Amino acid sequence: xxxxxxxFLKNATLIDWRTFKTTRGHLEVTQGPSGQARFAAxxxxxxxxxxxxxxxxxxxxxxxxxxxxxxxxxGMPPARRMPRSFIDMLRLVWWNLDxxxxxxxxxxxxxxxxxxxxxxxxxxxxxxxxxPRAARGSLEVIASALDEVGLGHLLCLELSDRxxxxxxxxxxxxxxxxxxxxxxxxxxxxxxxxxxxxLRRAVELARGRDAGLHVHVAEGPEDQSLCIKRHGRRVxxxxxxxxxxxxxxxxxxxxxxxxxxxxxxxxxSPAWLVQNPESNRNNSVGELDDRGLGDRILLGTxxxxxxxxxxxRAAYFAGRAExxxxxxxxxxxxxxxxxxxxxxxxxxxxSNNLVVLDYRPPTPITPENWxxxxxxxxxxxxxxxxxxxxxxIVENRRMTTIDENAVTAxxxxxxxxxxxxx
Numbered sequence: 374x375x376x377x378x379x380x381f382l383k384n385a386t387l388i389d390w391r392t393f394k395t396t397r398g399h400l401e402v403t404q405g406p407s408g409q410a411r412f413a414a415x416x417x418x419x420x421x422x423x424x425x426x427x428x429x430x431x432x433x434x435x436x437x438x439x440x441x442x443x444x445x446x447x448g449m450p451p452a453r454r455m456p457r458s459f460i461d462m463l464r465l466v467w468w469n470l471d472x473x474x475x476x477x478x479x480x481x482x483x484x485x486x487x488x489x490x491x492x493x494x495x496x497x498x499x500x501x502x503x504x505p506r507a508a509r510g511s512l513e514v515i516a517s518a519l520d521e522v523g524l525g526h527l528l529c530l531e532l533s534d535r536x537x538x539x540x541x542x543x544x545x546x547x548x549x550x551x552x553x554x555x556x557x558x559x560x561x562x563x564x565x566x567x568x569x570x571x572l573r574r575a576v577e578l579a580r581g582r583d584a585g586l587h588v589h590v591a592e593g594p595e596d597q598s599l600c601i602k603r604h605g606r607r608v609x610x611x612x613x614x615x616x617x618x619x620x621x622x623x624x625x626x627x628x629x630x631x632x633x634x635x636x637x638x639x640x641x642s643p644a645w646l647v648q649n650p651e652s653n654r655n656n657s658v659g660e661l662d663d664r665g666l667g668d669r670i671l672l673g674t675x676x677x678x679x680x681x682x683x684x685x686r687a688a689y690f691a692g693r694a695e696x697x698x699x700x701x702x703x704x705x706x707x708x709x710x711x712x713x714x715x716x717x718x719x720x721x722x723x724s725n726n727l728v729v730l731d732y733r734p735p736t737p738i739t740p741e742n743w744x745x746x747x748x749x750x751x752x753x754x755x756x757x758x759x760x761x762x763x764x765x766i767v768e769n770r771r772m773t774t775i776d777e778n779a780v781t782a783x784x785x786x787x788x789x790x791x792x793x794x795x
Contacts (some may be wrong), residue, residue, distance in 0.1 A: 378404050380763060381416035385425040385729075389562050390432040390708050393740040397427070401728070404763035406525070406720035410727060412504075417735045420677070422714040423758070423765060425729055429738065433496040433726040433759060434681035435710035438626045438673025441500050441515060442474060443467075444486040445788040446676075450795055459593030460565075467503075468535070471792040474504040476514050481787035483518035484780045488772050490524065490679025493753040494728040496761035497714065497721055498523035499624065499673070501560055501587055504534040508543045512551040521764035523774045526723025527714075529560030529587045533576055534568045541571055545578065552582040556719055558622065561588040564608045565599040569615075585622025585644075585717075591635075592627035593658045609635035618642035623716045626673065628666070629659045636665040645713050648706065649675035650687040660691045671710045680753045681707060689748050700748035707747075721762060729758040 382400040389396075401413035401420070416422055452465035474482075479502075490498060498519065504511050512528050519526045531706075532544045550666070551557055559569055559579040567575075579586050591597055591608050600608045609618070609631060617623060621643035628646045631639070639646065648661045652675030663670060672684050685707040692698020714722045733753040738746060759767035766774050 377391040377561060379417055379420040380421040380760060380765060381413070381424065382402075382410075382729075382760075383422055383424045384427050384432065384725075385430040386427055388431040390711065393743040395429075395738070395740065397632060400430070400727075401708040401758060402725045402752070404725070406723070408723060408725040409725045409765040410518045410763075412587045414572055421765075423768075428757065429730045429732055430727050432708075432724070432731070433562055433728045433761065434494050435497040435499070435714065436490060436495055436674055436679065436681055437498045437499050437710040437713065438624065438649055439486070439490075439498050439679075440470060440503070440676030440746060441483050441486040441498070442479060442502055442504060443676035445472060445478060445784060445791050446483040449788075449792050457597065459656055461538035461596050465574070466489045469795060470791070471503040472506050472536070473508045476510060478787045478791050479504055479507065479511050480514050480518050481510060481780075481784045483515040484522065484775065486782040487519050487522040487524050488775060488777060488780060489769055491522055491759055491761070491772065492755040492756060492770065493678075493680040493682070494759055495524070495679055495681055496726040496759065496766075497527075497681045497710075499558075499587070501529055501531060501626070503531040503562070504738055505533070505540040505544065509539070510545060510547070511545075512557070513554075513790070516555060519729075522772070523761045523764050524631035525726075525762065528555075528720055529558040531560040531562050532571060533566040534571055535562065545574060549578060549582070549721060552578070552584055556584075558587040558624065561586055563589040563592060563596050564611060565596055565603075569604075572611075572615045572617075579620060579623075580616070585620035585624065587624045587625065588617065590628050590646075591624040591630040592653075593656070594630050597630050607632065607635055609638050611641070613638045619646045620644065625656075626675070627653065627661075629653060629661055633665065640665060640667045645669045645671055645709075647671045647767070648688055649673045649677075649684070650675050651675075651684060654687075660694070662695070663692070666781050668705070669692060669709070669713075670706055671713060672706050679774060682747070682752055686748065687735045700744040704744040704747050723762070723778050725763040728756055729760075730755045731757040742779045
């Protein structure tokens with residue numbers, strides 16, 4: 374669809390994502406990674422007008438840890454036997470899948486996952502990709518697909534020794550090639566699949582490219598026990614000694630099985646932690662205990678889906694089970710990704726990323742109770758239209774940038790190819 378350089382949102386009820394203050398008026402939204410949204414009395418010449426009819430317009434959402442490569446896993450054939458542990462789950466399911474991906478499947482995954490996320494109000498995805506037998510060009514394929522859908526992104530390729538030195542070195546070359554062209558991160562699989570040599574090279578690459586690392590940490594208890602057995606220290610102690618925690622761009626995913634010393638290491642570092650509550654339950658690895666971790670905690674979906682409101686609600690109820698989480702806590706955790714992106718200078722998540730909600734609750738909405746609405750009632754079903762970097766990419770619940778039917782047909786064809794290989 375043709376796009377204008379400016380969008381004029383009439384009769385919008387803007388909710389400030391920091392203060393929850395509501396302001397009714399007209400919004401002038403400019404395009405691009407550095408575009409902005411500001412109140413204006415009348416549209417500029419050539420602007421496209423879009424009437425919000427008083428609907429609520431908050432900032433859109435960020436998935437701080439995703440695995441788009443799992444988009445074709447929905448309904449796939451079961452593993453040859455029931456996994457008995459977390460490592461069993463990796464070996465029988467996810468490593469079996471990611472080794473069979475090729476570039477055509479990867480593109481289908483990225484397109485399908487991106488448009489699902491967009492229709493849930495997401496405009497930026499931090500993705501952790503894995504395709505050890507199709508590494509070369511994989512990140513550019515994903516980036517191009519997300520560009521086509523209209524989403525901002527921060528990508529990495531999972532590096533690991535689990536498939537041997539040739540696959541490891543191909544992954545390193547792909548990571549370096551991608552980081553020479555676009556902003557990104559250096560991805561690592563969990564500690565128990567990463568040798569000291571690879572860990573050192575990954576940290577050197579991140580330092581040389583002014584990046585950070587994106588790594589799974591203590592997702593299952595085996596990550597800790599194997600690290601102690603092989604290296605004589607716990608996971609975050611090993612990573613801290615290697616320099617992983619030195620970078621303010623570093624993202625640690627999960628962090629479920631950290632002891633007090635590791636929590637202090639994290640708290641004293643500039644790194645960030647991403648909670649993935651629904652995936653943790655699905656893998657039966659536990660819940661995040663956030664005591665002593667501070668407030669640099671983001672939310673992700675870990676490849677389960679693209680719905681950040683669902684992830685935030687899961688985090689809220691998980692926290693309620695411990696007795697401490699409030700609606701304000703969960704909402705701030707949902708929004709913490711904006712702070713991560715802004716403080717590290719990553720483009721694409723400015724004020725011109727917005728969601729128009731068709732949300733008409735039976736009770737008033739105020740700055741004092743907005744987080745309660747988000748915790749108990751607001752859902753992806755209320756997302757009517759989405760503005761990403763100033764472009765209207767979802768209008769009245771339909772994508773404007775891609776043909777949804779064509780993408781779905783493509784994904785189903787590629788899913789069949791993938792499933793035949795499993």
